[in-house]
Amino acid sequence: MPVLTYREALRHAMAEEMLRDPNVMVMGEEVAQFNGAYKVTEGLLEKFGPKRVVDTPISEAGFVGLGIGASMLGIRPVVELMFWSFYSVCFDQILNNAANVRYMSGGLIHCPIVIRGPANGGTNVGATHSHTPEAICAAHPGVKVVCPATAYDAKGLLKSAIRDNDPVLFMENTLLYGDKGEIPEEEYLIPLGLADVKRVGTDLTIVAHGRAVLSALAAAQQLQQEHDISVEVVDLRSIRPLDEDTVLASVRKTHRVLLVDENKPFCGVGAQLAYMIQEKAFDDLDAPIKRVSSIDAPAIYSPPLEAEQLPNPQRILNAAIEVLK
Amino acid sequence: MSKKPSPPTEKNEKGAAESGYGRTPVNAELSAAQKVGLYRMMLRIRRFEERSLRAYQAKKIGGFLHLYVGQEAVAVGCCSLMTPHDHVITAYRDHGHALAVGMDMKSLMAELYGKVTGCSKGKGGSMHFFDPERNYWGGHGIVGGQVPLGTGLAYALKYKGIKGACLTFMGDGAVNQGAVHEAYNLAALWQLPVVFVIENNGYSMGTSQARSSAGELSKRAEAYGMDWAVCDGHDLYEVRSAVDRLLKLARDQSKPSLLEIRTYRYRGHSVSDPDTTYRRKSEIEEYRRTKDPIQVFHDLLLAEGVLTAETAAKIDEEARAEADESANFAEASPYPTSESITQDVYWEEDNPSEKKSRGRIFFE
Numbered sequence: 001m002p003v004l005t006y007r008e009a010l011r012h013a014m015a016e017e018m019l020r021d022p023n024v025m026v027m028g029e030e031v032a033q034f035n036g037a038y039k040v041t042e043g044l045l046e047k048f049g050p051k052r053v054v055d056t057p058i059s060e061a062g063f064v065g066l067g068i069g070a071s072m073l074g075i076r077p078v079v080e081l082m083f084w085s086f087y088s089v090c091f092d093q094i095l096n097n098a099a100n101v102r103y104m105s106g107g108l109i110h111c112p113i114v115i116r117g118p119a120n121g122g123t124n125v126g127a128t129h130s131h132t133p134e135a136i137c138a139a140h141p142g143v144k145v146v147c148p149a150t151a152y153d154a155k156g157l158l159k160s161a162i163r164d165n166d167p168v169l170f171m172e173n174t175l176l177y178g179d180k181g182e183i184p185e186e187e188y189l190i191p192l193g194l195a196d197v198k199r200v201g202t203d204l205t206i207v208a209h210g211r212a213v214l215s216a217l218a219a220a221q222q223l224q225q226e227h228d229i230s231v232e233v234v235d236l237r238s239i240r241p242l243d244e245d246t247v248l249a250s251v252r253k254t255h256r257v258l259l260v261d262e263n264k265p266f267c268g269v270g271a272q273l274a275y276m277i278q279e280k281a282f283d284d285l286d287a288p289i290k291r292v293s294s295i296d297a298p299a300i301y302s303p304p305l306e307a308e309q310l311p312n313p314q315r316i317l318n319a320a321i322e323v324l325k
Numbered sequence: 326m327s328k329k330p331s332p333p334t335e336k337n338e339k340g341a342a343e344s345g346y347g348r349t350p351v352n353a354e355l356s357a358a359q360k361v362g363l364y365r366m367m368l369r370i371r372r373f374e375e376r377s378l379r380a381y382q383a384k385k386i387g388g389f390l391h392l393y394v395g396q397e398a399v400a401v402g403c404c405s406l407m408t409p410h411d412h413v414i415t416a417y418r419d420h421g422h423a424l425a426v427g428m429d430m431k432s433l434m435a436e437l438y439g440k441v442t443g444c445s446k447g448k449g450g451s452m453h454f455f456d457p458e459r460n461y462w463g464g465h466g467i468v469g470g471q472v473p474l475g476t477g478l479a480y481a482l483k484y485k486g487i488k489g490a491c492l493t494f495m496g497d498g499a500v501n502q503g504a505v506h507e508a509y510n511l512a513a514l515w516q517l518p519v520v521f522v523i524e525n526n527g528y529s530m531g532t533s534q535a536r537s538s539a540g541e542l543s544k545r546a547e548a549y550g551m552d553w554a555v556c557d558g559h560d561l562y563e564v565r566s567a568v569d570r571l572l573k574l575a576r577d578q579s580k581p582s583l584l585e586i587r588t589y590r591y592r593g594h595s596v597s598d599p600d601t602t603y604r605r606k607s608e609i610e611e612y613r614r615t616k617d618p619i620q621v622f623h624d625l626l627l628a629e630g631v632l633t634a635e636t637a638a639k640i641d642e643e644a645r646a647e648a649d650e651s652a653n654f655a656e657a658s659p660y661p662t663s664e665s666i667t668q669d670v671y672w673e674e675d676n677p678s679e680k681k682s683r684g685r686i687f688f689e
Contacts, residue, residue: 023484025484051484056511057510057511057514059507059510059511061473061503061504061507062473062476062504062507062508062510062511063473063507063511064473065470065472065473065474065476065477065504065507065508066473066474066476066477066480066508066511067477068473068474068477069414069462069473069474069475069476069477069478069479069480069481070477070478070480070481070484071477072457072462072474072477072478072481073412073477073478073481073482073485074481074485075480075481075484075485092467092470092504093470093473093474093504096465096466096467096470097465097470097471097474101455101463102669102670102671102672103448103449103669103670104445104448104449104453104455104463104464105445105448105449105453105455105457105463105464105669106443106444106445106446106447106448106449106455106669107446107668107669107675108445108455108456108457108458109455109457109462110672112672141667141670141671141687142670142671144671144682144686160681160682163681164673164681164682165672165673165676166671166672166673189681191681191682191683192681192682192683192684193682193683193684193685193686194682194683194684195684238682238684240686241682241683241684241685241686242684242685242686242688243683243684243685244684244685245684272688
């Protein structure tokens with residue numbers, strides 16, 4: 001099976017969908033001539049031409065809003081935010097227009113747009129460029145939010161997102177762009193809202209999404225080797241819709257839960273999960289649910305401290321041992 | 326005084342009649358019936374707005390109510406020139422445009438009443454009227470937020486190779502929003518078929534233009550290399566002449582432009598605005614007396630022999646009756662059901678046979 005990087009998997013997803021549907025087009029800052037700030041769109045301009053791969057000025061509210069407007073008339077724009085951190089300058093367009101216009105029109109309009117780009121800390125770029133807005137975005141009915149952790153998932157989920165008739169906010173991770181994974185030759189799609197058990201275990205369930213899944217897997221490996229603890233790792237893959245069933249099935253098997261999230265703790269994805277688990281699997285729990293989130297401060301620049309601020313394998317391991325005490 | 330980049334020749338003819346613009350081709354080609362139709366449309370908007378105000382005062386309508394009274398010639402003049410591939414989007418003072426594109430008055434009043442028979446099933450309210458079948462894309466509540474959307478509609482037309490334009494309306498209060506300037510830049514950069522229309526009624530809520538905007542609103546187009554013009558929004562013929570040229574520029578040459586239409590609203594920003602702090606009553610009265618767009622057009626049509634006083638009275642009577650009927654319809658209509666609260670949020674949930682995603686999409 002061919003091995004591709006996460007960024008190549010994303011690129012292949014876009015290229016396949018652009019070949020399939022002439023209304024699919026890509027726009028964003030530096031996506032065309034420059035080949036993408038993170039090279040995700042590399043080669044697409046050459047392959048599809050300037051009508052379908054469009055460089056925009058640095059003008060997120062303008063081009064995100066434009067993409068939403070175009071999607072109302074049947075274009076299917078895949079709009080790249082160089083960083084999801086810049087959601088704050090186009091939040092009105094995303095959450096008042098993309099998320100609300102269907103509702104406010106009584107269902108007469110829909111917006112088949114994908115807004116994608118990296119949403120992560122851990123690259124020592126300071127607080128302005130390290131936002132992880134999946135929870136704040138998913139708090140708005142009308143949008144879907146997806147956070148792939150692997151190359152395989154990135155491709156299958158992006159293809160589904162592009163075909164989706166609702167606005168999909170697709171959050172990647174710059175630290176994962178070079179990660180490699182096996183990608184089948186044949187076409188595949190991964191439905192939004194379907195979690196994936198990335199590691200089977202019996203003693204503890206770790207629920208995570210995005211890069212936190214990989215940190216959780218590293219911690220799980222160490223827990224197995226050094227502490228003889230068997231950890232199951234559930235990768236949500238999609239925040240909204242949310243696969244509650246896979247999470248609950250795992251909880252009912254292991255009876256102990258650790259939620260890991262690179263987002264800040266307050267009203268984070270973990271908060272929603274903890275509420276859901278206590279409501280639906282209260283009697284299955286043998287211990288209080290614990291969370292590991294980013295330490296609750298703006299993203300710090302200092303490289304060794306930022307590594308500490310994010311949920312790293314050591315912090316996850318320590319928390320797992322707490323849950324199992 | 327505003328400089329117009331290319332003054333329409335018809336302006337030079339002005340003075341012979343009350344409106345020199347009546348003889349411009351786009352107006353000269355109108356039949357008597359079409360002219361009366363435009364008059365009727367303006368009157369229908371006014372009577373609808375007045376009836377909705379009464380309903381609001383009777384507490385039948387919630388939230389905000391931004392009335393279009395005084396500005397009728399703008400929406401009617403602009404929308405009367407739409408071809409099947411032209412589109413419209415506007416801000417929250419959206420009732421006039423909705424009627425001007427042909428939406429049913431009953432569905433609009435029912436929307437104000439929050440009833441299921443409303444154009445948005447009672448989910449949008451006054452600021453959020455939509456009718457995509459009539460190329461009407463709202464009805465948007467955030468000042469300036471609709472302007473990138475209108476630019477995107479124009480982008481879609483160009484992408485698909487469709488010869489059409491998007492009339493993107495905003496108020497004079499929107500021109501200082503960043504998103505508006507971003508949209509101007511994109512429209513000019515990519516030569517999109519959009520006509521940005523500033524309905525300048527002189528006040529962004531309670532702050533006059535002089536107190537909110539530096540320089541001239543329409544002249545800002547020059548910085549983006551866009552064609553621009555200013556016109557009198559009290560004369561429907563002039564509105565049509567001005568917008569006709571710019572719509573053709575968009576449709577035929579895919580060029581964006583900015584049109585500032587000077588108009589006036591008789592009511593406060595919304596009906597909850599007591600309208601006592603930022604302008605004088607005499608100013609409003611002066612506009613009503615000398616520049617009322619319906620009266621101006623009425624007098625023109627009378628002079629042309631197209632309209633008689635009797636016909637005008639009959640049209641008014643019918644417009645009032647239609648407005649009353651719309652209120653009766655709204656009153657008699659049911660509210661949406663509780664189940665409908667979570668409908669029309671996601672296309673996929675509303676089309677279960679085509680649903681591909683899994684998992685929980687609504688939360689408790």
